[in-house]
Amino acid sequence: MTQTLLETTDLTVRFGGHVAVDHVTCAFRAGELTAIVGPNGAGKTTYFNLISGQIGASAGSVRLLGQDITRMGVARRCAMGLGRAFQLTNLFPALSVLENVRLVIQARRGKGFNLFSIAASHVEMTTAALAVLERVKLGALRDQKVSELSHGNQRKLEVAMLIALDPQVYMFDEPTAGMSVDEAPVVLDLIAELKHDSDRTILLVEHKMDVIAKLADRIIVLHNGALVADGPPAEVIASDVVQKVYMGREIADV
Amino acid sequence: MIDWLISGDRPRSVALGAVLLGILFSLAFAPFLFPGVRALDTAATILIFIVLVASYDLLLGYSGIVSFAHTMFFGLGAYGVALASIHMGPGWDALIVGALAGALSATVLAYAIGLFSLRVRAIFFAMITLAVASAVAVLVSQLFQLTGGEDGLTYRIPRALTPANRVGELFGVRINGRILAYYLLFFSCTALFLLLLRIVNSPFGRVLQSIRENDFRSEAIGYRVVAYRTAATCLSAAMAALAGSLYAIWLRYVGPDTTLSFEIMIDVLLMVVIGGMGTMYGAVIGATIFVLAQNYLQNLMGAASDATSALPLIPDLINPDRWLLWLGVLFVLSVYFFPTGIVGRLRAGR
Numbered sequence: 267m268t269q270t271l272l273e274t275t276d277l278t279v280r281f282g283g284h285v286a287v288d289h290v291t292c293a294f295r296a297g298e299l300t301a302i303v304g305p306n307g308a309g310k311t312t313y314f315n316l317i318s319g320q321i322g323a324s325a326g327s328v329r330l331l332g333q334d335i336t337r338m339g340v341a342r343r344c345a346m347g348l349g350r351a352f353q354l355t356n357l358f359p360a361l362s363v364l365e366n367v368r369l370v371i372q373a374r375r376g377k378g379f380n381l382f383s384i385a386a387s388h389v390e391m392t393t394a395a396l397a398v399l400e401r402v403k404l405g406a407l408r409d410q411k412v413s414e415l416s417h418g419n420q421r422k423l424e425v426a427m428l429i430a431l432d433p434q435v436y437m438f439d440e441p442t443a444g445m446s447v448d449e450a451p452v453v454l455d456l457i458a459e460l461k462h463d464s465d466r467t468i469l470l471v472e473h474k475m476d477v478i479a480k481l482a483d484r485i486i487v488l489h490n491g492a493l494v495a496d497g498p499p500a501e502v503i504a505s506d507v508v509q510k511v512y513m514g515r516e517i518a519d520v
Numbered sequence: 521m522i523d524w525l526i527s528g529d530r531p532r533s534v535a536l537g538a539v540l541l542g543i544l545f546s547l548a549f550a551p552f553l554f555p556g557v558r559a560l561d562t563a564a565t566i567l568i569f570i571v572l573v574a575s576y577d578l579l580l581g582y583s584g585i586v587s588f589a590h591t592m593f594f595g596l597g598a599y600g601v602a603l604a605s606i607h608m609g610p611g612w613d614a615l616i617v618g619a620l621a622g623a624l625s626a627t628v629l630a631y632a633i634g635l636f637s638l639r640v641r642a643i644f645f646a647m648i649t650l651a652v653a654s655a656v657a658v659l660v661s662q663l664f665q666l667t668g669g670e671d672g673l674t675y676r677i678p679r680a681l682t683p684a685n686r687v688g689e690l691f692g693v694r695i696n697g698r699i700l701a702y703y704l705l706f707f708s709c710t711a712l713f714l715l716l717l718r719i720v721n722s723p724f725g726r727v728l729q730s731i732r733e734n735d736f737r738s739e740a741i742g743y744r745v746v747a748y749r750t751a752a753t754c755l756s757a758a759m760a761a762l763a764g765s766l767y768a769i770w771l772r773y774v775g776p777d778t779t780l781s782f783e784i785m786i787d788v789l790l791m792v793v794i795g796g797m798g799t800m801y802g803a804v805i806g807a808t809i810f811v812l813a814q815n816y817l818q819n820l821m822g823a824a825s826d827a828t829s830a831l832p833l834i835p836d837l838i839n840p841d842r843w844l845l846w847l848g849v850l851f852v853l854s855v856y857f858f859p860t861g862i863v864g865r866l867r868a869g870r
């Protein structure tokens with residue numbers, strides 16, 4: 267039996283009268299890549315926000331590594347092994363590319379309250395950060411200010427920061443959105459590499475069907491906040507419910 | 521060695537490096553370079569304000585936190601020394617106890633304010649600091665039996681630090697306790713400034729900058745933003761209190777006007793902005809220029825006014841009584857032309 271790393275039970279959030287995530291019960295197992303699909307406004311990002319703690323649940327619970335984290339703060343969830351990359355790029359714009367990743371490594375090493383040493387003298391952290399930058403092919407831009415990066419490179423850095431965090435649960439929210447055709451493979455290859463690590467789980471919100479078909483072990487479909495399908499890719503894509511959700515169109519068109 | 525002292529935070533501009541070295545040199549040898557009571561007073565004030573402004577920069581420039589309570593913490597340190605010196609009698613022990621008590625109470629008060637209000641929006645924190653600072657100012661003037669009210673307190677400090685203590689002569693300058701006190705200030709302020717420089721260049725300092733840039737993401741990569749903001753507030757308060765203690769040693773007097781007033785708060789804000797926020801070195805330059813202008817602009821204008829007495833209108837415009845107006849003009853111009861402060865401008869080149 268593979269181990270369940272993350273589990274949501276009847277997870278629900280309401281914004282006024284609008285139910286954005288509606289009693290979603292789902293378990294994510296180690297060694298598995300789950301693609302989360304659904305039309306715009308289906309509640310995918312909101313589901314992520316509930317899991318990583320940016321917004322509080324109205325009902326239901328989230329369990330991480332067997333522990334109830336429903337009321338836990340964002341930083342503590344992260345320290346427990348929950349890592350998240352954002353759909354809308356969310357970086358430290360005035361800092362350098364290297365510093366963005368270095369800050370993540372530093373958080374991971376628990377060095378944030380080190381007041382009296384010189385940050386730059388922790389060579390090991392800088393080296394680790396550079397290694398991650400190399401993996402997303404941003405090594406050459408290490409000293410650039412993030413606000414001066416192209417959109418595609420900012421998206422790569424967004425992914426690099428999640429990889430630097432080295433979590434047990436990876437959450438990617440449309441990581442290749444807005445990337446050019448020759449930039450996207452760098453990120454997708456990286457995600458494929460992460461899959462080989464069998465004690466982690468990956469959640470991937472993605473619209474492009476060819477990407478999902480290639481990477482996913484499983485697809486879950488959200489529609490109006492509710493989980494309407496869950497299963498192996500081929501099965502889910504062929505199912506009636508998915509065809510209905512996408513109103514007869516192919517998912518790839520959405 | 522020097523790199524270690526300045527925590528690897530180099531000026532990154534020849535001009536800036538030269539200006540900083542010039543200020544360091546002038547302050548280090550002020551008693552010999554600029555004889556006279558007034559000049560020494562000015563140099564001491566610059567030293568104190570460098571620390572006060574640098575500690576405020578830790579908050580405003582590095583952490584992006586707006587506080588109006590900084591002079592309150594400054595005052596706590598000053599009153600700590602004053603009260604200890606009065607109640608324990610003049611002595612080194614009173615200075616140390618007073619300074620530590622001031623720094624401790626500043627930290628505790630900052631912690632309470634932070635815990636209470638840093639969770640909520642930034643503007644709320646700014647308002648709370650304003651309210652607490654006003655309340656403390658009122659309290660100090662009401663509790664006159666303890667604090668001397670608006671008149672403030674005078675007290676004695678160890679004789680070794682007073683003019684009565686004659687030590688000898690060096691380079692034709694009579695060395696007395698006052699000059700020893702100046703060097704006590706000089707070395708303490710240098711150490712405190714270098715400590716602040718270290719803190720902003722430490723892993724902790726980097727976290728503060730990340731929070732200033734994007735607190736949402738800082739939290740998401742695992743930093744507990746409230747804890748860091750609270751820690752920064754406490755540190756900055758303790759540093760301000762220590763600066764206040766040193767000021768009290770120098771002045772041998774504390775009163776609301778010299779340590780607590782809202783005017784000083786505004787001055788500190790201007791010094792940070794003029795020097796350059798989030799640079800630390802900006803505090804050195806901002807404080808130096810500001811204190812010099814405050815002390816000498818009036819003289820300069822008097823001289824200029826006399827020199828132009830033959831011309832119409834101009835002598836009136838630069839009459840010493842208008843010095844505040846011109847100080848204001850100077851600020852508006854400097855903020856307009858150097859939005860990133862003098863340090864930012866020098867680093868950008870030209």
Ligand SMILES: Nc1ncnc2c1ncn2[C@@H]1O[C@H](COP(=O)(O)OP(=O)(O)OP(=O)(O)O)[C@@H](O)[C@H]1O
Pocket residue numbers: 281286304305306307308309310311312313353
């Ligand atoms: N903080 C909020 N307050 C009010 N409504 C919200 C909030 N966050 C999300 N919503 C609403 O919840 C619904 C789900 O939004 P969400 O961003 O989760 O969709 P999504 O599936 O990620 O869509 P997309 O594919 O466009 O990214 C939307 O109708 C959105 O307007």
Ligand SMILES: [Mg+2]
Pocket residue numbers: 310311312353439
């Ligand atoms: Mg979304």
